Amino acid sequence: MTVQLSGIGVSRGIAIGKAHLLERDHLDVTEYRINADLIDAEVERFRRALGGAREQLRGIRGRIPPDTSADIVEFIDTHLLMLEDSTLTVAPELLIRKQGINAEWALKQQRDALVQVFEAMDDAYLRTRKDDIDHVVSRIQRLLVHDENVQDLSAIDHLRGTIVLADELTPADVVLLYHQGVAGFVTEYGGPLSHTAIVARSLRIPTIVGVHNIHRYIQDGETLVLDGQEGMVLAGADALMLEHYRQRQHQDQERAHTLVKTRLEPACTLDGVCVRLFGNIELTEDVEEILDAGAEGVGLYRTEFLYMNREDTPDEDEQLEHYREVIEQMQGRPLTIRTLDLGADKALDTEAAHHCTNPALGLRAIRLCLHDPGLFRPQLKAVLRAAALGPVQMMLPMLSSLGELRQTLALIDEVKHELTVEGKAFDPAMPVGGMIEVPAAALAADMFAAELDFLSIGTNDLIQYTLAIDRVDDEVNYLYDPSHPAVLYLIRHIIQAGVRHQVPVSMCGEMAGDPLYSRLLLGLGLNSFSMQASSLLEVKDLIRHTRLDRITEPVETLMHTWDPDRRAELLEQIRNLLCT
Numbered sequence: 001m002t003v004q005l006s007g008i009g010v011s012r013g014i015a016i017g018k019a020h021l022l023e024r025d026h027l028d029v030t031e032y033r034i035n036a037d038l039i040d041a042e043v044e045r046f047r048r049a050l051g052g053a054r055e056q057l058r059g060i061r062g063r064i065p066p067d068t069s070a071d072i073v074e075f076i077d078t079h080l081l082m083l084e085d086s087t088l089t090v091a092p093e094l095l096i097r098k099q100g101i102n103a104e105w106a107l108k109q110q111r112d113a114l115v116q117v118f119e120a121m122d123d124a125y126l127r128t129r130k131d132d133i134d135h136v137v138s139r140i141q142r143l144l145v146h147d148e149n150v151q152d153l154s155a156i157d158h159l160r161g162t163i164v165l166a167d168e169l170t171p172a173d174v175v176l177l178y179h180q181g182v183a184g185f186v187t188e189y190g191g192p193l194s195h196t197a198i199v200a201r202s203l204r205i206p207t208i209v210g211v212h213n214i215h216r217y218i219q220d221g222e223t224l225v226l227d228g229q230e231g232m233v234l235a236g237a238d239a240l241m242l243e244h245y246r247q248r249q250h251q252d253q254e255r256a257h258t259l260v261k262t263r264l265e266p267a268c269t270l271d272g273v274c275v276r277l278f279g280n281i282e283l284t285e286d287v288e289e290i291l292d293a294g295a296e297g298v299g300l301y302r303t304e305f306l307y308m309n310r311e312d313t314p315d316e317d318e319q320l321e322h323y324r325e326v327i328e329q330m331q332g333r334p335l336t337i338r339t340l341d342l343g344a345d346k347a348l349d350t351e352a353a354h355h356c357t358n359p360a361l362g363l364r365a366i367r368l369c370l371h372d373p374g375l376f377r378p379q380l381k382a383v384l385r386a387a388a389l390g391p392v393q394m395m396l397p398m399l400s401s402l403g404e405l406r407q408t409l410a411l412i413d414e415v416k417h418e419l420t421v422e423g424k425a426f427d428p429a430m431p432v433g434g435m436i437e438v439p440a441a442a443l444a445a446d447m448f449a450a451e452l453d454f455l456s457i458g459t460n461d462l463i464q465y466t467l468a469i470d471r472v473d474d475e476v477n478y479l480y481d482p483s484h485p486a487v488l489y490l491i492r493h494i495i496q497a498g499v500r501h502q503v504p505v506s507m508c509g510e511m512a513g514d515p516l517y518s519r520l521l522l523g524l525g526l527n528s529f530s531m532q533a534s535s536l537l538e539v540k541d542l543i544r545h546t547r548l549d550r551i552t553e554p555v556e557t558l559m560h561t562w563d564p565d566r567r568a569e570l571l572e573q574i575r576n577l578l579c580t
Helices: 036-062 070-082 086-099 103-119 130-146 171-178 195-203 239-260 286-292 316-330 347-354 365-371 373-386 402-422 439-443 445-449 459-467 485-500 515-523 533-544 548-559 564-576
Strands: 003-006 008-011 014-021 163-166 184-187 207-209 223-227 232-235 276-281 298-302 335-338 392-396 432-436 454-457 505-507 528-531
Touching (some): 008 195, 014 239, 036 171, 070 195, 086 130, 130 195, 184 223, 195 207, 223 239, 239 533, 276 286, 276 533, 286 316, 298 528, 316 335, 316 373, 335 373, 365 402, 373 392, 373 402, 392 402, 392 454, 402 432, 402 445, 432 439, 432 445, 439 459, 439 485, 515 533, 515 564
Parallel strands (some): 014 163, 276 298, 276 528, 335 392, 392 432, 432 454, 454 505
Antiparallel strands (some): 003 232, 008 207, 014 223, 223 232
């Protein structure tokens, strides 16, 4: 009997192989008191666990082949850096000494405090960074609980060609298992924006997350088919089905070879309409990857990481140096810098964080920046100064009212005056745009288009707020639907507002990089996309094989169709439409 299980496909491709169930014991961390004369020994036990965690990660890093992509190595380095950060090294020690508690519990307390910071973040992508805290803390706690490396994945043999099933995996696990020849991954938990998912996509290894209770239905050693595009796992497939998926595997390999050839080709449709393709970055190291994939520039530079994992905040000059480094790497290509997009979460204002009953709707992004001009002014000045070094524009996140927009523009005018008085070079004509990611802003897009130089559609939050669901919440993320009629209506309304006011409109959310929606968005009138590097070539190829006059009618039909099954069918038809 064939069994089909569904989850969220986070890395496309077909994998066929035997199931390998990765069993990990549940960590049961409890609190107990430590006698005063044993506190030093408890601190030393904690330090040994830290050292053991570092040793494990260095071991994994040492086994990564030298030709592995730099961005993948960075994920391991990020976890190693976290093991040197005082928030995970010094703070738990202080808790052990102050409260007289065991190291596991002190680490749990510190983990909870850090995760609270991430969970309150506005940006869904950044919110998933709490997974990194969990992965590092879990590694240390396992060493504390078991006082030994209980899960040495490198010691498991016979993994080549298997599909690994686990509750969850860390980026380090994925890298290690990939180099052992694993064909694909399926996890019970996780989301499409997690570092684990990003690593899997970078390695182009088929992966599905969020397949609940998979251990109940799949036996170890059973032959599985994993379809990363459809988010589907098949067990018990017959010979005919297996042959079908082997043919699709072969077609995927041929397509990947073809996509590389389009890197330097223009992103123009068959009827001559050219589209601008940009990349999303968060670290300076990301620039090389998007340029290698043929991006024209950066459509979204997340600046939050300049503020994270530190006790103070970056001053104007420090921020300028980061921006300067990116500008130099871009060599004249355009750069869009998004201003601080944190919530009522930052260590800058922990009291506000504790009193924020609903961080998703609270003091965050532009609201937080206007609430604390002392935090905002250095960034505004740094971005204005960076614009004197290259083609830079500033993007304001989470606008919802004209009042806050005008308050922000007035603040920008004030810092321009200050820069003039201080004799610092800046670009007084730097374009200022806004992210449209709140339904109210989308419906009032004309109002913002009349006041700003450009708009960018932030689909992650626009969809989340429109449908009232959190896409990183396993319990409700099945409701996350970019093709929901209400979402498409808002997107088209924003694009048309841009046309009416002759203001460029781009899209920088995950939807922009999903090939399933590329032609639909073209049909809605979008002509500027910004996405992760791994999606650029696929989206460009679809654009180059599209005739706008062929997709206009099916897109209109989709816009006026309410039945969800029929809509899904039309969406697939639009994507697969043969244009000549």
